[in-house]
Amino acid sequence: MSDKVWSVLVLCTGNSARSILGEALLGRMGEGRIRAFSAGSKPKGVPHPGALRYLAANGYDLAAFRSKSWDEFASAASSPIDIAITVCGNAAGEACPIFTGAPVRTHWGLPDPADVEGSEEEVDAAFARTAKLLEMRISAFLALPLDTLSPTELRNALNIIGQMEGAA
Structure with a gap:
């Protein structure tokens, strides 16, 4: 196994819910x-x-998270991105900018917990469900032999992961 640290960019239209959880x-x-x-x-x-x-509720430092434009990752001064994962259908269908590093792209569509209306408990349950679905995908992703897969093999494996339970 190499010491490579993979840069993964999680994309969604609003960068306020699924992509923040994914990050x-x-x-x-x-x-x-x-x-x-x-x-x-x-x-x-x-x-x-x-x-x-x-x-x-899960011990994250909230100061680490902000909603930002994907343009921050498309400039020549940006760190290279190895993998770009869209988590909403809108972002998957949009013309993404060219990211430094020519990342492998995949789609892990999930229902948007921000669309849930109701009590705070109902909304929180939707976010917990989305987080659980993301955890399943991330566990499968982390089990891949990343250092030995070609970009095509990696994309194919990530696409299969994107079809796991709860895919939208």
């Missing part, structure tokens, strides 16, 4: 093997309150 979970579960980031094509400006409640 948090990838960073924690990747245990130094992954540098996780998130961004959106039309960022909301702030993470969704449900995402922040989930992160706080």
